[in-house]
Amino acid sequence: MTGERNSETMKNRKFSVPDITAIAAFAIVLGISVFWGMKGQGHISGRINGEMAADPGIDNAGGGRMADGAGSEDGAGGVGRAGSGDGMGGSGSRARADGVPVLDQDQDVLAGDIMKALNEGNLEKAAGIMEREEETLQDLFYTTMEGRRYLYNGEGLSEEIEGQGMVFTMAGTVYYGTFQDGKPEGQCTALQVVNLDAPRYDYSEGLWKDGRMEGKGHTGYCYYQWSPEGEVRDICKTGSFSEDLMDGEVTYTSMNDENETVTWKLEVDRGVVVTDERWVYSESTEEYQLLSEDSDNHAYVLGEEQIKLPVWKNLLVWEE
Numbered sequence: 228m229t230g231e232r233n234s235e236t237m238k239n240r241k242f243s244v245p246d247i248t249a250i251a252a253f254a255i256v257l258g259i260s261v262f263w264g265m266k267g268q269g270h271i272s273g274r275i276n277g278e279m280a281a282d283p284g285i286d287n288a289g290g291g292r293m294a295d296g297a298g299s300e301d302g303a304g305g306v307g308r309a310g311s312g313d314g315m316g317g318s319g320s321r322a323r324a325d326g327v328p329v330l331d332q333d334q335d336v337l338a339g340d341i342m343k344a345l346n347e348g349n350l351e352k353a354a355g356i357m358e359r360e361e362e363t364l365q366d367l368f369y370t371t372m373e374g375r376r377y378l379y380n381g382e383g384l385s386e387e388i389e390g391q392g393m394v395f396t397m398a399g400t401v402y403y404g405t406f407q408d409g410k411p412e413g414q415c416t417a418l419q420v421v422n423l424d425a426p427r428y429d430y431s432e433g434l435w436k437d438g439r440m441e442g443k444g445h446t447g448y449c450y451y452q453w454s455p456e457g458e459v460r461d462i463c464k465t466g467s468f469s470e471d472l473m474d475g476e477v478t479y480t481s482m483n484d485e486n487e488t489v490t491w492k493l494e495v496d497r498g499v500v501v502t503d504e505r506w507v508y509s510e511s512t513e514e515y516q517l518l519s520e521d522s523d524n525h526a527y528v529l530g531e532e533q534i535k536l537p538v539w540k541n542l543l544v545w546e547e
Contacts, residue, residue, distance in 0.1 A: 344356060404416055443466075444467075446541055460482055464477055478492055
């Protein structure tokens with residue numbers, strides 16, 4: 228089921244071929260579908276039933292799906308790894324004597340607006356700007372910067388990715404925060420904008436070390452204008468990370484268009500669920516179930532093989 232949805236939703240992606248390629252690699256690997264029962268009547272009921280593959284690089288909602296309802300949450304379509312920055316650009320952009328590109332006025336204003344929104348912690352505003360100014364972003368990254376990574380510090384580009392600033396790794400993916408030795412270090416936010424059946428952003432926020440999430444943080448996605456029919460609007464996984472993998476207690480929250488939330492608390496060891504006494508095993512279905520914190524009507528469900536996989540992790544991995 229999730230595979231069919233992933234294939235269909237990828238058709239509406241608006242970003243360039245490299246962006247779509249990176250996202251498609253995620254879409255075929257891992258999915259989560261959440262069914263909101265009786266959605267039109269203003270309440271939710273269901274269960275999460277895991278459908279995952281073994282790729283350690285992708286996870287969109289912890290590898291599960293809610294069933295027993297009329298809709299689905301598909302978190303596999305839009306997330307991806309940060310691109311390697313291989314050049315796709317053309318010629319004609321200006322450069323300083325040291326070869327570092329110079330942004331034109333429109334590009335500089337755009338980069339400044341995005342960085343200001345991220346500095347304010349307003350991911351929805353930043354995503355909206357990136358979605359609205361897609362063509363300018365494409366020209367900035369692929370033509371002016373020729374697909375390479377530079378640090379934008381509010382005054383222009385720097386080839387040395389060091390200190391405070393913002394780095395584009397793809398036209399639709401940006402990292403904002405502190406950098407050291409060319410990688411995120413300390414407090415950092417990763418944001419990726421995609422357009423599946425509706426505008427959406429994926430994000431990872433928290434502490435980073437040597438280019439990986441390390442310490443407190445959260446990761447998830449949000450349809451910030453409207454959500455596709457039957458899909459949840461927002462998911463968030465909060466906890467501690469170790470080398471991009473979640474470790475310890477994780478809080479997983481899912482929200483629908485009516486602002487109704489469902490919350491699960493679970494233990495994770497290096498990205499793998501720990502089945503403590505709260506999990507119930509069903510021999511008839513060969514599944515493990517964990518009831519939500521909100522109601523016995525909601526269960527998180529994983530199959531015997533799925534529960535062994537390290538799927539609780541940073542959704543936006545920084546690639547070297």
